[in-house]
Every structure is written in C-alpha cells, then in structure tokens.
Amino acid sequence: MSGENVKIVENATCTFCGCVCDDMVLTVDLDQKRITKAKNACILGRAWYAEHYIEEDAPAAMIDGKPASIDEAVEEAAKTLVDAKFPITYGLSDTTCEAQKQAVAIADIIKGSIDTTTSVCHGPSGIAFQGVGESTMTLGEVKNRADLVIYWGGNPAESHPRHFGRYAVTAKGMFTPRGKKDRTVVVVDVRKTPSVPAANQFIQVKPGKDFELLWALRALVKNRKISPNIEEITGVSLETIQALVDKMKNCRYGALFFGMGLTMTRGRHFNSGALIALATDLNEYTHFVAKPVRGHGNVTGADNVMSWQTGYPFGVNFSRGFPRFNPGEFTTVDLLAKKDVDAALIIASDPASNFPQAAIDHLAGIPVVSLDTKATMTSKLAHVAFRTATYGINTAGTVYRMDDVPITLRKAFDSPFPTDEEILTAIKKRVRALKFPKNQAGDKVPPGRASQKEHWKH
Amino acid sequence: MPETMLLVPGRSSKQGTSLNKGKFEDEYQEITSLVEMNEEDMVRLGFNNGDKLRLKNPVGETIVTCKSKKATDLPHGMIFIAYGPGSSRLMESDTAGSGMPLSKHLPVQVEKIG
Numbered sequence: 075m076s077g078e079n080v081k082i083v084e085n086a087t088c089t090f091c092g093c094v095c096d097d098m099v100l101t102v103d104l105d106q107k108r109i110t111k112a113k114n115a116c117i118l119g120r121a122w123y124a125e126h127y128i129e130e131d132a133p134a135a136m137i138d139g140k141p142a143s144i145d146e147a148v149e150e151a152a153k154t155l156v157d158a159k160f161p162i163t164y165g166l167s168d169t170t171c172e173a174q175k176q177a178v179a180i181a182d183i184i185k186g187s188i189d190t191t192t193s194v195c196h197g198p199s200g201i202a203f204q205g206v207g208e209s210t211m212t213l214g215e216v217k218n219r220a221d222l223v224i225y226w227g228g229n230p231a232e233s234h235p236r237h238f239g240r241y242a243v244t245a246k247g248m249f250t251p252r253g254k255k256d257r258t259v260v261v262v263d264v265r266k267t268p269s270v271p272a273a274n275q276f277i278q279v280k281p282g283k284d285f286e287l288l289w290a291l292r293a294l295v296k297n298r299k300i301s302p303n304i305e306e307i308t309g310v311s312l313e314t315i316q317a318l319v320d321k322m323k324n325c326r327y328g329a330l331f332f333g334m335g336l337t338m339t340r341g342r343h344f345n346s347g348a349l350i351a352l353a354t355d356l357n358e359y360t361h362f363v364a365k366p367v368r369g370h371g372n373v374t375g376a377d378n379v380m381s382w383q384t385g386y387p388f389g390v391n392f393s394r395g396f397p398r399f400n401p402g403e404f405t406t407v408d409l410l411a412k413k414d415v416d417a418a419l420i421i422a423s424d425p426a427s428n429f430p431q432a433a434i435d436h437l438a439g440i441p442v443v444s445l446d447t448k449a450t451m452t453s454k455l456a457h458v459a460f461r462t463a464t465y466g467i468n469t470a471g472t473v474y475r476m477d478d479v480p481i482t483l484r485k486a487f488d489s490p491f492p493t494d495e496e497i498l499t500a501i502k503k504r505v506r507a508l509k510f511p512k513n514q515a516g517d518k519v520p521p522g523r524a525s526q527k528e529h530w531k532h
Numbered sequence: 533m534p535e536t537m538l539l540v541p542g543r544s545s546k547q548g549t550s551l552n553k554g555k556f557e558d559e560y561q562e563i564t565s566l567v568e569m570n571e572e573d574m575v576r577l578g579f580n581n582g583d584k585l586r587l588k589n590p591v592g593e594t595i596v597t598c599k600s601k602k603a604t605d606l607p608h609g610m611i612f613i614a615y616g617p618g619s620s621r622l623m624e625s626d627t628a629g630s631g632m633p634l635s636k637h638l639p640v641q642v643e644k645i646g
Contacts, residue, residue, distance in 0.1 A: 090548075090552075117545055117548075117549060118545070118548040118549060118552075120549075121548065121549035121550075121551075121552040121553070122552050124552075125552040125553050125554075126552075189631075193631040193632065194631070194632055194633065194635070197630065197631045197632050198630055198631075198632050201630065229542060229543060232543055232544050232545045232548070233543040233548070235545070264540065264607070264610070264637075265540065265605065265606050265607065265610060265612065266604060266605040266606070268545075278607070281538055281540070281607075281610065281637045282637055334542075334635070334636070335636065337632060338632065338634065338635040338636040339634065339636045339637050340634060340637065342628070342630050342632055343630060388631070389631055401627075401629065401630050401631035401632075402627055402628070402629030402630055402631055403629075405627065405630075405631025405632075406631075407625055407627055407631065407632075407633055408625075408627055408631060410625075411625035411626075424555070427555060427616075427617055427620070428615065428616075428617070428620050429620060429623075429625075430591070430620065430623040430624060430625035430633050431591065431592055431620070431621055431623075431625070432625040433625050434620075448554065449556070450555065451555070451617075
C-alpha cells in the first residue's frame with residue numbers, strides 16, 4: 075500500500091538548472107516510485123521531481139520504432155556510428171560527467187565531431203573567455219562578499235529561481251550578514267522581467283545595443299569621453315551610465331552575472347567579451363568578477379569534461395585523429411544545416427524540437443542514435459532510441475554547478491532503465507571492437523599504436 | 533498590412549514547469565505558443581487577448597495566441613514568447629561562424645488570422 079514504504083533522502087541535488095541546489099530533502103514513495111515532496115526546491119525543482127515517474131511499460135531500447143533488446147540496440151548503434159563517414163555526437167548537458175567522458179571516447183574512436191548544448195547557449199561566452207580571459211569566482215564567494223550584483227541579459231527569477239536566495243541577492247554571508255540590505259542589485263535588460271522587482275535599479279537597454287552600453291561603461295571606467303548621443307544609441311542616459319560606473323568602482327566586491335540576452339543576439343561573443351572585459355577593467359579599482367548563468371543541470375560539467383579530455387569546451391572534431399576546435403564549423407547547428415554529417419549520437423537533448431528547421435530537416439534524414447529519459451521529438455525520429463535513468467533521481471554521479479564546482483549526486487530510487495554511462499560504455503566497447511578488430515597478436519589496440527606497444531615490450 | 537515587431541524568445545516559469553510534464557502535453561504546447569504584447573500595441577493593432585496571430589519571417593512561420601502585457605513591462609514593438617518549437621521555426625540556421633543561431637531579437641511580421 076502506498077505511503078508505508080517511504081524513504082527520506084537528505085542533501086539530494088536538483089539537476090534541473092545550473093544552480094544544482096544540493097540541499098534538497100526528498101520524500102520518496104518507494105512503492106509508487108514517485109517523489110512526493112521536495113523540501114527546499116523552487117518552482118522548477120518541484121516540477122522536476124513531481125513530474126518524474128517511471129514508465130514501466132516503455133521499452134529500454136527501440137530500433138526503428140520497434141522494441142529491441144539493449145544488446146541488439148547497442149550493436150546497431152555501434153554499427154551505425156562506425157559505418158558513418160562523419161558522425162556527430164551532441165547534447166550531454168543533462169547527464170553525468172561519467173557519461174560525458176564515455177561520449178568523448180566514442181567520438182575519438184569514430185573520428186567524428188562532438189559538441190554540447192553549450193554551442194547554442196553560452197558557446198559565444200566560451201569563445202569570449204578564450205579571447206579575453208575570465209575574472210572568475212565561486213557562488214560561495216558571491217554569497218559571502220558581493221555588495222554589488224549586476225544581472226545582465228538574464229531573468230533568473232524564472233530560469234534560476236534560487237540564484238537570488240542561495241547566492242546573490244538575499245543570501246546572508248560572512249561580509250553580507252544582512253543579505254539584501256548589504257547589497258545593491260542592478261538588472262540590465264531589454265524588457266522589465268520578473269527579476270526586476272528583486273533589484274534596486276533597472277536599466278532598460280535598447281534591443282541589440284548591449285555591446286554599445288558595455289563599451290560606454292568600459293570607456294567611463296577608464297575615464298574616457300563617450301558620445302553625447304549615448305542615450306539615443308543605447309536608450310540609457312549618460313548620467314545613469316556614469317552613476318553605474320561610480321557604483322562599480324566604489325563597491326567592495328562586484329559580480330556581473332550574464333545570460334543569453336548577450337549570447338543569442340547580434341554580436342554574440344563580442345557582447346560576452348565586452349562584459350568580461352568590463353569586469354577585468356574594474357579590477358584596477360576593486361574586486362570584480364563575471365560569470366555566465368548556465369542553464370541545464372550539468373552543462374558546466376560538459377564544458378569541463380570536454381575541456382579536460384580534448385582541450386576545448388565544445389565544437390570539437392576528431393577526424394584527423396586529434397582534437398580540433400572550430401565553432402561555426404564543428405558546431406552542431408552548422409554541421410546539420412550544411413548537411414555535413416551522416417549520422418548522429420544525441421545524448422540527453424532534443425535538437426529535433428529546438429534547433430532551426432534546416433538543421434532538424436537534415437537530422438530527420440540521417441540515422442540517429444538517441445539516449446533520453448523520456449520520449450522526445452529526437453527519440454521519435456531516431457533509428458536507435460535508448461530510454462535511460464534520470465540523473466540525480468535514479469542515478470548517482472558527478473555534476474558541475476554553474477561556477478565550476480563539482481557536486482556528487484545521490485540516487486533517490488532505482489530505475490529499471492540503464493544509465494547513460496552504462497549505455498555509452500557498452501557502445502564505446504562495440505565501436506572500438508568494430509573499428510579496431512583484433513590484430514594478429516590478439517591485442518585490441520588501434521593499428522597506429524600497435525608498433526608502439528611492441529616497442530614497449532622490448 | 534502585417535506589422536513588423538521584434539520577437540524575444542526566452543525562459544519562463546511556466547515553460548520550465550510544463551517542460552517537466554512533457555513536450556507532447558497540451559500545457560507545454562499552449563505555453564510555448566503564447567505571445568505577450570504591449571497592451572497599447574494591441575489596442576493600436578486591434579488585437580484582443582486570445583486572438584490567433586501569425587508570426588512570419590523569411591525563415592518560417594508559426595501560429596500563436598496573443599496575451600496583453602502592461603506597457604511598462606514590455607516596450608512598444610517588442611513581443612515575448614517562451615522558448616519552444618514555435619520560436620525555433622523562426623530561427624535562422626546560419627550562425628555567422630559562431631555555432632549560435634540568432635535566437636532573440638528576431639524581426640517578424642505579425643498579423644491576425646481567422
């Protein structure tokens with residue numbers, strides 16, 4: 075009977091958004107396999123847990139829409155990827171670092187491209203970091219020290235609801251014991267979002283003029299003159315800009331959090347770069363940091379795993395046997411829209427729903443292998459579709475918070491479905507076996523490394 | 533004559549919660565096809581809450597439902613929609629060598645249908 079077999083999971087981690095709040099107290103009905111209460115969760119986290127259920131009748135694997143065994147599906151997936159001339163691996167932001175690591179290995183073996191949802195999120199910020207650098211921090215520092223917080227081109231009240239309370243606005247810290255009373259909060263955006271009421275000041279910039287406003291701020295920080303027409307250009311008066319500069323220069327610890335209002339608009343990485351450069355400039359006067367507010371639960375982990383495995387955060391290609399990075403060439407929207415790739419491995423992502431139509435059209439015409447926790451537009455068009463366990467609820471593992479802090483997940487209850495890591499590990503073994511059949515000595519090593527191994531023996 | 537307006541797709545709380553219920557559910561479909569418009573623009577254009585509008589640009593088109601927003605919250609000429617299949621249909625695939633398609637500030641033609 076429901077309600078008798080209940081388990082409490084303390085300090086569980088919500089993986090819905092990049093805040094990755096690790097103070098959840100979950101009440102789990104083990105008979106119903108449902109989470110009935112998620113203490114401390116925000117509106118998005120409550121929905122994440124409340125709507126999670128196991129579709130017991132759903133097949134764990136399908137080939138061309140028909141149920142298949144996992145072994146059959148792994149074999150077909152491996153053949154599909156090995157037979158392709160130019161396969162792309164994409165997604166990865168809603169799975170564990172352990173699964174992400176396996177996906178990188180697959181892309182390396184099949185000499186394809188690998189890209190994550192970062193490319194259509196803060197990819198431009200990643201490009202900007204490479205060009206400008208990063209004045210970075212952890213969210214704990216912000217909580218304890220920041221007395222000026224500026225949100226630019228983002229709406230955390232709706233996208234990251236606990237960002238305010240846990241880290242940056244009302245959070246009480248070592249040098250901010252009164253929380254909001256010890257901080258000044260500014261929101262810069264093109265519209266009055268639901269985040270604005272949390273701020274002391276709202277600055278409304280004209281659409282597409284973020285770069286110009288950021289550059290004007292940089293100029294004034296450096297005591298340069300700016301155009302008297304700046305209000306006409308940006309929608310923000312010179313007095314307002316100067317007052318903000320004064321606030322920034324005179325704060326004790328300033329933090330700029332920026333969203334996709336910068337990366338998804340004209341200017342892209344130039345917008346992010348201008349903001350990061352502003353933070354760097356301000357370190358001549360005080361301590362100032364900048365951080366993108368990241369979306370999916372482990373998109374930051376995807377950046378980290380990609381970076382420590384390939385040297386680059388997204389948009390990586392292995393076709394020459396070593397990793398190359400080139401956004402615009404090896405990023406997924408480009409590869410699909412230009413019809414460059416002939417197979418796709420999509421992990422924990424739904425590009426068939428949220429990509430531009432030209433990219434979706436090509437995706438629908440090539441063999442796709444998909445891994446997801448529920449049916450999606452992508453899984454529906456997949457040649458091989460795996461249903462996997464949900465990370466943070468049915469699997470443990472590691473995720474990275476938006477400030478690059480790794481956090482360990484706790485499993486709430488078991489799923490009948492395999493984990494992404496298990497499926498990807500199985501696919502990796504099969505693609506390696508298909509790609510590098512046993513040599514005469516019986517060693518499973520790539521041909522190029524065989525002589526090297528022989529050399530070591532002597 | 534269709535009116536040219538600036539479409540800003542973005543996240544919303546309801547989009548986030550309905551996403552968890554499922555993209556194939558009616559709630560998600562409704563939320564991602566609801567467009568917010570400055571109430572004064574709506575009066576000027578003769579639109580009412582609940583009207584069906586066609587948003588169109590050279591990339592594609594989508595049908596949405598109109599909802600008013602206070603003039604102080606949304607500038608004239610700007611409309612907001614929660615990310616979803618509707619906004620994706622209007623996104624160009626060219627990324628200008630960045631990997632990122634322009635996904636906000638999309639000029640679209642707006643006209644009432646039906």
